Every structure is written in C-alpha cells, then in structure tokens.
Amino acid sequence: MTDVASLERRLAEHRTRIEGVLEALFHDRNEVSTRLEAAMRHGVLGGGKRLRPILVYVTGRALGAAPDALDAPAAAVELIHAYSLVHDDLPAMDDDDLRRGNPTVHKAFDDATAILAGDALQTLAFEVLARSSHPRLGALVRSLTEASGRDGMAAGQALDLNAVGAQPSVDALVEMHRHKTGALIRAAVRMGALTAVAETDARVAALDRYAAAIGLAFQIHDDILDITGDTATLGKTSGADAAREKPTYPALLGLDASRRKAKGLLDEALEALAPLGENGSPLAELARYMIERDH
Incomplete structure (x- = not known):
C-alpha cells in the first residue's frame, strides 16, 4: 500500500528541485526584451504538477x-511542456x-507575445x-525531438483540432492522446533512463511500456477530472472539453x-516494472498517484 504522506513529501522534494533549476x-541575465522574459517566466514558473520532470x-x-545529471533533461522536458501549453491556450487553438x-x-500579455514566449521556451529546452554535455546527449535530444514534433505532440494537437465536433472511434482517440499527451510522458521516462543506462539495456524497453500505459491512463483521468472536478481545484476551467465539443x-x-x-492501464504499467524489482517501487507509487489525483 502506498504511504501517501511519504509520497507527497518525495514529490514535493522533486518539485522544489526542478523549480530551482528552472x-x-x-x-x-542581460535581457534583450524584458517583456518576452516576463512572458516566458509566466508560462513556465507559474506552478503546476511538474509531473514530467518528476518522471x-x-x-x-x-x-x-x-x-545533478538529471537536472538538464528534467528542465528540458518541462520547458517543452510549458511551451506547448502556452501555444495550446491561444485563441487559434483551445482559447483558454x-x-x-x-x-x-x-491573456496576461497578448497573443503575439505568447507565441514568441512559446517559441523561446521550446528553443531554451534544447539549449x-x-x-x-551528457555522454548520451544525442539519444536524449532525439527522444525529446521525436516526442515533441511532427510524429509526437504536435501531431497529436493537430489530430485534436481536427476532432472537434466529431465522434471518433475509441481507437482514434487513443491514437490522438498517445501523441498529444503520451509522447512527452514517454520521453520523460526514457530520458531519465538514458541518463543512467544505455539504450540497449532491457530495462529501457520495459520502462517504455510502463510510460506508454501511464501516459494514456493520465489522459483518461484528465478527461474524467474535466467532468468531476471544479475550476478552483483544477486550476483551469472545468467542463471546457464538453463546451468545445472535444471528444x-x-x-x-x-x-x-x-x-x-x-x-x-495502471495494471499494465505495474506489470512492466517487473524487471526493475524493488527499484521500481517509486515508479509504481507515481503511477498510482497519476490516476488518483484531484487536479
């Protein structure tokens, strides 16, 4: 059974660490544009679960x-996530x-500044x-680029926009969310693994199966919270998906x-952790947290 207090304490420690890194x-900094810097700070330092760097x-x-070796990949994946939210919130996208x-x-600045802030956060991730200078830097960059671009998160957002007002099949919805949400979660797990071991390590493949399962479970739970949660707890407008006719x-x-x-999907994730033995316990606890959270 998960010790909730202990888990919350460890999550808080990871959040404190990544907040400091960010x-x-x-x-x-000798800022070229104070307005751009302020918008970037607003986009990335405004709180959040910090789930991806925690992974x-x-x-x-x-x-x-x-x-120390994990700080750069943890920051990079959160910067990509932050940029995606800044752009997703724009009137041309989800209009949040x-x-x-x-x-x-x-809303805090203006549309053009938000676009530039998202662009700058994205490039900062790769900087x-x-x-x-990690010895497997190429593998880390490849993991993040594949998860972020035309075969990953950006493609998922395109599928999401195309699905508004439609009634896709469950399989089509799974495909959309494996890209829009799941790809970056898988990248976070993979980058954490590759910081420690080579791509050929069998545990990397096991962790990819774990990440694929929790990525989809996370999105399903997010969809549930959009109905059952309230705006104050969620930190975003509840019921927004239904209002926009999003599947x-x-x-x-x-x-x-x-x-x-x-x-x-949680059960699938836990089974995938078997090759890690007791070392997989923190990941198992985190998977349970991801489908039990209230925001």
Whole structure:
C-alpha cells in the first residue's frame, strides 16, 4: 500500500528541485526584451504538477543516476511542456483564459507575445540539453525531438483540432492522446533512463511500456477530472472539453468504463516494472498517484 504522506513529501522534494533549476535559467541575465522574459517566466514558473520532470528524476534515480545529471533533461522536458501549453491556450487553438489558476500567457500579455514566449521556451529546452554535455546527449535530444514534433505532440494537437465536433472511434482517440499527451510522458521516462543506462539495456524497453500505459491512463483521468472536478481545484476551467465539443473518453465510454480503462492501464504499467524489482517501487507509487489525483 502506498504511504501517501511519504509520497507527497518525495514529490514535493522533486518539485522544489526542478523549480530551482528552472528559476536559475532566468537569473543574472542581460535581457534583450524584458517583456518576452516576463512572458516566458509566466508560462513556465507559474506552478503546476511538474509531473514530467518528476518522471525524469524518479526513473533516473531508480536506475542509479545522480540527481545533478538529471537536472538538464528534467528542465528540458518541462520547458517543452510549458511551451506547448502556452501555444495550446491561444485563441487559434483551445482559447483558454486560465492555466494553473492564473491568466494564460496571451491573456496576461497578448497573443503575439505568447507565441514568441512559446517559441523561446521550446528553443531554451534544447539549449539546456546541449549545455549539459551528457555522454548520451544525442539519444536524449532525439527522444525529446521525436516526442515533441511532427510524429509526437504536435501531431497529436493537430489530430485534436481536427476532432472537434466529431465522434471518433475509441481507437482514434487513443491514437490522438498517445501523441498529444503520451509522447512527452514517454520521453520523460526514457530520458531519465538514458541518463543512467544505455539504450540497449532491457530495462529501457520495459520502462517504455510502463510510460506508454501511464501516459494514456493520465489522459483518461484528465478527461474524467474535466467532468468531476471544479475550476478552483483544477486550476483551469472545468467542463471546457464538453463546451468545445472535444471528444473525450467519458463522452465515448462513460465515466465508469473510463475509470475501468484507466485502472487496466495502471495494471499494465505495474506489470512492466517487473524487471526493475524493488527499484521500481517509486515508479509504481507515481503511477498510482497519476490516476488518483484531484487536479
């Protein structure tokens, strides 16, 4: 059984660490544009679960990586996630006014500044990785680029936009979310693993199966929370997916079937951790947390 208090304490420690790493990226800079810097800070330093960098830290530590070696990949994956949210929130995309309980970047600044801030956060991610000089830097960069671009997150967002007002099959919805949400979660786990071991290590493949399952379970639970949660707890507008006629798991399967689907994916993730033995326990706890959270 998961010790909730202990898990929350460890998650808080990881969040504190990544917050410090991200804050340091904005310290002691001779800013060319103070407005752009402010918008970037608003987009990445405004709180959040920090789930993706936590996955980097927990995976890397499970395989023996030192925390210092994990800082750059953890920051890079969160910067990519932040840029995607800044752009997704724009009027041309999801047109959201609220993110993490604060005005979205285009509301706090303007549309053009939000576009530039997202662009700059994206490139900063790869600058952070490039400066790390990790011996498997090429594999780390490849993992992040593949997860972010035309075969990953960007493709998933395109599928999402095309699905508005439609009734796709469950298989089509799975395909969309494996790219839009799942790809970056898989990259976070993979980058944590590759910081510690080579790509040929059998545990990397096992962790990829784990990440694929939790990535989809996470999105299903997100869809559930959009219906069952409230705006104050979620930090974003509840019921927004239904209002935009976006396809979701509960809309296609119903709430109970969606919960069963998420639980089945959790079981798949836990089975995939078998090659890690006891070292996989923190990842198992994190997987359970991902489908039990309230925001």
